[in-house]
Amino acid sequence: MGNKIQYPKPKTRKHLNIRRLLAVLALFIGAGLLVIFTNLPSHAVIESSSISPSPHPLPPTLAQWQDNTNSGDYFSQVEKTQVGYLVWSQFPVKIYVDRPQTASNQQAQAWFSSVLETVQEWSAYLPLVVVEQPDMADITILRKAPPLQFSRDGNFPRARSAQATYELYTSNNVLSHRFTILLSPTQTGVFLKAASRHELGHALGIWGHSDLPTDALYFSQVRNPPPISPRDVNTLKRVYEQPTTLGWSVNKFLYKFSKYWTDKLKIVH
Numbered sequence: 001m002g003n004k005i006q007y008p009k010p011k012t013r014k015h016l017n018i019r020r021l022l023a024v025l026a027l028f029i030g031a032g033l034l035v036i037f038t039n040l041p042s043h044a045v046i047e048s049s050s051i052s053p054s055p056h057p058l059p060p061t062l063a064q065w066q067d068n069t070n071s072g073d074y075f076s077q078v079e080k081t082q083v084g085y086l087v088w089s090q091f092p093v094k095i096y097v098d099r100p101q102t103a104s105n106q107q108a109q110a111w112f113s114s115v116l117e118t119v120q121e122w123s124a125y126l127p128l129v130v131v132e133q134p135d136m137a138d139i140t141i142l143r144k145a146p147p148l149q150f151s152r153d154g155n156f157p158r159a160r161s162a163q164a165t166y167e168l169y170t171s172n173n174v175l176s177h178r179f180t181i182l183l184s185p186t187q188t189g190v191f192l193k194a195a196s197r198h199e200l201g202h203a204l205g206i207w208g209h210s211d212l213p214t215d216a217l218y219f220s221q222v223r224n225p226p227p228i229s230p231r232d233v234n235t236l237k238r239v240y241e242q243p244t245t246l247g248w249s250v251n252k253f254l255y256k257f258s259k260y261w262t263d264k265l266k267i268v269h
C-alpha cells in the first residue's frame, strides 16, 4: 500500500463565505448581547425609609397651562419608575445639542437647527436652556444612530432612528437623573423633528406613549407628524403634579443605578 499524501485543502470560495457568515453572525450576537445587557433593569437598592416621594411645585409655565379644548390626556400610559415620575425640579433644564464640528458640514448644521427648533417648541411648557458643554447638561442630544435592537419575536436586529435612555445619580446627596437622546444622522426634515420632539417629550417626563397619532408621543411614526398637542401638555402637567423621589435629598443611597430602560419606539418603517 502506498503512502497517502495529505495535501492541504485549498481554501475554496465556499469556505471563505462561511467564514464571512460566521463573522457577521458573531457581530450580530455581540451587538445583541450588548443591547440585552443594557436593557436589563439595574439593581438598585434604596432604603425606603430614607426617601419618601413628594411632588415638587409646578413650574409657572405648566401651572398656567389651561386646555380650552378639553382634549384629555394619556397619563395612564406613563410609567412610574422605581424612583417615581421622571420630573425635573431644577429649572431651567439644561440641554446640550451635538454641535457640528465644521461650519461646512451642511447636513450636521441642518440637523442641529431642526433639533434646536424642537427644544424651542417644548420651552413653551417647561423652562429649558441650551448649554455649550455636554458635561453640564441634564439632557444630551447626540447625532448618532441608536444601537441595533433585537425584536421580541425574532432574532433580527431592528434599525431605529431614535432612542432615549436615562440614568440616575446622586449629587450633593440629592437623587438626580440625566437623559441621553440619540437621533440618527440620516434622518432629516419633518421626520427628524418628529423624532426629536418625541424623544424630548420622554426626557422631559412623559415616560410612556400615546395611542393617538395626533400626539407627539404616539408610539409610531406617522406620515404627517403632529406638533405638541394639548393632550401631550395635559399629560406633562399631570406628570409634574405627581410625587417623586427625584430632586429630593437622600440620607443613604446605596448602589448603583445605570442605564435603565431603552425607549421602545420604532420610528423607521
Ligand SMILES: [Zn+2]
Pocket (backbone or CB within 6 Å): 198, 202, 208, 209, 219, 263, 264, 265
Ligand atoms: Zn417613544
